[in-house]
Every structure is written in structure tokens, then in C-alpha cells.
Amino acid sequence: MSDLTKKPVAQKSAFASATTYLASQLRQIGLFIALIVIVIFFEITTAGITLKPINVSNLIVQNSYILILAIGMVMVIIAGHIDLSVGSVVAFVGAMAGVMITQWHIPWGIAIVLCLIVGALVGMWQGFWIAYFRIPAFIVTLAGMLTFRGLTQIALGNAQISPFPDGFRALGSGFLPDLGGGVSFLEPLTVGIGILATLLVIAQGIRQRAARRKFAVEDEPLPWFIAKLVFTSALILLISYLLASYNGTPIVLIVLGLLVVIYSAVMARSVFGRHIYAIGGNLNAAALSGIKTQRVTFLLFVNMGVLSALAGLVFTAQLNLANPKAGDGFELDAIAAVFIGGAAVTGGIGTVTGAIVGGLIIGILNNGMSILGVGSEFQQLIKGLVLLAAVAFDVYNKRRNGGR
Template sequence: MKPITGKPTPTAPLTEKSNFAAEARTMAKKNIREYGMYIALFVIVVVFSFLTDGLFISSRNISNLLDQTGYIAVLAVGMTLVIVIRHIDLSVGYAAGFMGAIAAILMSDAGMSVYLTIPIILVIGIFLGLVNGFLIAKIGIPSFVASLALYLVFRGALLQVTERTGTILVEDERFNALGTGFIPDIATVGGLHVLTLILGAVFILFFIYSDVSKRRNKLKYRFEVISNTMFTIKLVFVSVIIAYITWVLAGYKGFSWTMIIMLAVVAIYHFLTSSTVIGRHIYAVGSNPEAAKLSGISVKKITFIVFGSMGLLSALSGILYTARLNSATTTAGTLFELDAIAAAYVGGVSAAGGVGKVTGSIIGAIVMMSLTNGMNLMGVGISYQYMIRGAVLAAAVIFDVMTRRKRA
């Protein structure tokens, strides 16, 4: 009997489509935590764009929104790692406010250069973070109590250094540019910021190169990967989003220095957590501290590293906030810690530890700030804003608990 040859049967495309749909469903199920926040952000953007007659997605507002997110996003990156190793840090808000005030004093009263002030503040931040780590890792104080104690200390210290005038003005233009300035441009074409377009293109190319490299490594070691079709769709989808945001910002004043710093922090911490031994150890400690200790990982050392990092990012957040206001005030840092914790949870970090990405924390920060920004544009009262943000945080934690139960 001769083999059957000729055109494929009509069922072949249907099988391919069904395989594609099955793979899409499997990906959504496996990565529901990660995809959930992107869906939430998309819904928020669509809803507020409609309710504000397009004002929400204007170039000016998007630029302002991302600048407002900067100092919280930086804190959220550090908070993500703290929660991953099953701890919490309530001191970061007033730590940021206090160190921002010290920076203002060094420049305004002591006449210190901005190039010397910033490194000093960052070193102080690391030291204060290590103090927190010492109380937790060496003394054995629960992180909630230790950070609450430092919360009160930093609150008192901030009031002390600002009690004379209440507000410390910063007149150094180079320092203030970190919070309110934009990157210079090489040219303007059609009203678009060319350097911003170039940086956006570079970022897209870097993203594609990074993902392709990771895929090749997984294939090399025979790990399971998604199909070429699904992988291509993912690359195109993310690249289009980056290109759109870049185009919107290029139509205003381009990337701000706050955004550049925020992206640099995310890139550095993403590399540290996904491609280094320290990153693997952090997640190992978060997943199971006892097993990590038995495998030779120093849990105390990881705790010191994470809290030292949190102190560094608190100092950077304080610098960005002070630069944005061009001053340090007695209320600087108020509720920053809650915004950072909320951003981390909304961004996909697990309350049980061991799960969470720094890239997710940035999306979480943008989600929370988008809610605030959109409600402000609509004139929603502050009392309702707090209730809505609280409901979103509760929903994120409930979602985490439910997804962990399903996996169990």
C-alpha cells in the first residue's frame, strides 16, 4: 500500500491553533502572579484614560507619574528582597526622610559639594541598614520590632534636625536636577526628544538580547522553554510597550534623571538577583532558611546584605525625594514604608517568602502611584483614596494566598 502524500489534512492548522491556545493557558496559569499585575495596570490605564478624557495618558502626566513613582520604586526594590527573606522593614520611610534632611544640611549649612554629599549619604544609609541587620541577625530581635524601634528613632532624628526652621531649602541646582531635571538632548526632530528615542531603542535591544540569551542557556541545559511562536509574541508585546512609553516621553521633555536612576537600580538588582550566587542564596534563604543553612549558606550574612542594601536604597530614596521638593521637611518619609510594602506585594512578592522579582516591584509601584494619580485627576477625596489603595493591597495578598493554595 502506497503512503499517503500531498497536502496536509485540514485538521493540521486546527491542531496547531489548539496547541498554541493550550500553551497560552499553561503560561497564564504558571505565571498568573506575574501577569496579574500587568493586567491590573492595563485596566487602570484604560479606566482612568476614559474617566479623565485622555488627560491620564498625556505626555506631561505620564512623565510626572513616573517621576512620582521614582523614590517609592527604589524603596520597593529593597523591600522586595527583605520580604523575600521573610522579614519586614518599617523604618525605611523616616530613614529616607532623615537622610534626605542630612543631605540638605550638608549642602546648605556646611557648603559641601553635591559630589561629596551623595556618597556620604549612601554610606550612612548602608551603615544604618547594617544596624537593623545586626539587631535582627545577631541579637535575634524580630524584624518587625527592630525596624519599628528604628522607625521611632529616625522619626525623632528627623524632627531634631529640622526643628529650627521646619524646612531646609536646597539651592544646589545639580542636586535638585536629580528630582526635577531631564536628560539633555542632542537634537529635536518633529518635537520629539531624540536622545530619549535612542535610549528607548537601546533598552529594547538589550531586553531582546537578554531574553534570547536566557532562552539559549535554558535550551543548552535542556530546560523546558516556551515555543518559538509564544516567545516571539512575548518579545514583540514588551517591545511595543517600551516603544510606546518612550515615544510618549519623547513628546514631552524626555527621560528624567529620576527615571534613569530608577531604571539603573532595577537593572543592577535584577542582575544581582537573577545571575549571581548572592541572588540565588537570597531566594534559597527565603524559600527555606533551615535547608539553606544546612546546605552551607550563611543566613546571617544574607540578612546583613539584604538590610544593608535596604539602607542604601533608603538613602537614595531620600535623596530623590529631597531633590524633587528642593527641600527637606519634618514630614518627609511619612508612609513611604507602607507604599513600598504595598508596591512589593502588588508586584508579586509572596508573604510566605522566597518568591518575588525586583522588576515586579517596579510595576507594583507604578500600579499604586497610577491609582493615586488617576484619583487626584478625578478629584477623589483623600479618605476614599486611602480606602481604595488599602483594598488593592488586601486583594494582592488574598491573590497570593489563593495561588499558593492551588499550587499546594
């Protein structure tokens, strides 16, 4: 009798534990479901154009600079700040790249390094006023938006600069070498990268789960863990197959992949990442606990400056053009990607992966609506409603869980 009563209770406990875990992950689960639904919707309404290899490749290339900005922006927003200047910094760095390469005749490789240094200096300038003078980031970066837009126009003389060397252009629109010699059905290098990435994701997931179980902090149900790994692996292999069916792997995808891996590790495992979350959660408590909040904030904006510079280089290389109006509205797309990706308005919550998924949602919406011939005015309307819905859902979840 005792054994018969124990088994249902254990099953109920396991079911309750799984339900509780899934409820706590509702935001993340909903994000991936939204991405899948949007892809399926546009795949049907565009008569299969959305998942054509050439369109998938274009989606990655055309949204790469926004995704790069979103990686830096999510860190800034987690810390409770915001950066409105990134679009202007993109334009300014693109202008400096144009001047260095085409007018000063600096080799493009050296120019890239110098432009990244320019981005770091921009971040240091803004981070100094925010961290040490305690001027709100909103004001400092709003001033930066105007300042660096003006400097862009001065550097270019309100004219456009083009063309750029092929080596520089490859950063934005180039592909890894085709090891199949252009005769194989699937580009071998891309297939190999996809399989390797899949194996690494599986191994990393298993290793992290084993570590959590070792310290008795594992609360993720095994079926959900397996389902998540299967979905992620299938997604990576699908993208690899589609890219291998076209021109192979875009160089900017390798750059973006490395950034995602590095910054995910920084935010999840490093002391610097934990300090960013602590500052966003409660600035005063973080300061009292011994965190050097001014130094962390300063480095945060230096990092944002470098990533903005990288995005500017990618965008300029992709267009083969340095334009005074480049980067218009990029800050809004990056901020929208972060909030759609699950970051909290109040700070302290967010992930690099979530920001990437949020950026992909915006990119797929833009791409799908353009294919369908939806006017730009309606595109703006729909993106605004999606952003509002994402933030409203976040606020609703906090209130339901007893937060403010």
C-alpha cells in the first residue's frame, strides 16, 4: 500500500517541477515559438521564397550589423543604461574607413584596426561622462548621436566615398572559399562547419548540465533538455544546408558566430558579466558589495564603441560606400532587438542569445514584408506593435510573478 501511494506522489512532484520550470522559461520559449511562427507564416505567404538559400544568405548578411550592435546593446541595457549614438558611430567609423583607405591610402587591414581604435575612443569619451560625471547615458549618447553625425558629415564633406578594395568588401559581403570547386551540390566547408557547430553545441549542453547536476542546481527536466538540443541542432544543420546550397558561409557569419560565443561566455561566466547583471539589478547594492561600478560602466561603453565600429565597417564594406546618412535608425533597431529578445526595461535581465533572436525576428519581418510588397509605413507600424507587445508581455510576467 505504501509503495502504491509513493509512486503517484513522485510522479506528481516531477510533473509539478517540470511545469514550474517551463513556466519560469515562458519568455524564452515564447520567443523561439514566435520566431518559428513568423518564419512559417512568411514561408507560406511568400510561396517558399523566405527559406530559399539565396534569401537566407541575404538575411544573414543584411542583418549582420544590427545583430552586432544588439550584442553590445543588450549588455548596456542589462546594466540599466541605453545608447542612442550607435547609428551615428556606425556612420562616423564608415566615414573614417573611407577617408583612410581611399584618400590617405592606408592598407585596408591596418585601416580596420585603426577604425576599431576610433570606436574604442568614442566609447571612452561617452563612458567617461556617464561613469565618472554621472550624467545619464540617455543624455550623453543623445549628444553623441548629434556629435558623431556632424563629424561624419565633416569627414566626408557631405559627399559619398566609393569604391573600396575587394579585401575590405569581403568583410561585409564575402564568402569563405568553396572547397568543392563550384561543382559539388553542397559546399563542403559550410557542411563541415555546420556539423562541427552542432557537435560543439551538444557537447557544451551536456557539459553544462553535468556541472549543474554536480552542484545540485539542475532544475531543467530531461525531456525539455533533449528537445532543446534537438531543436538547436536541427536549426544549425538546416541553416548550414541552405547556405551550402548557395555560395557557402558568409565571412560576416563567422565574425558574428565568434562574437556570440565570446560574449555569451563573458555574460554567463566572467566576473565582468556578473558585475553587469548586479549593476542592472541594483546599483546601490552592487556598489556596497564592492563592485567598481564606475569602472564597469566605463568599460561597458568602450565595448559598445568597439562593436559599433565593427558594425560600421561591416555595413560600409557591404554597401561599398561611405555615406553621410549611413546608420540612420540603427540604434532603434538594435534597441528593439534587445527588448524583443527578452531584456527587461528596468535592467538586470537579458541574454546575448535573446538579443540575436530578437534581431532575427526584426530582420525576418523586414524581409518578409518587403517580399510581399508591404509599404514602409506599414512596416514601421507592425514593428512598433511587435516591440510594444514584447515589452507589455515582459511587464505582465513580472506582475503575475509578484514583481512591480
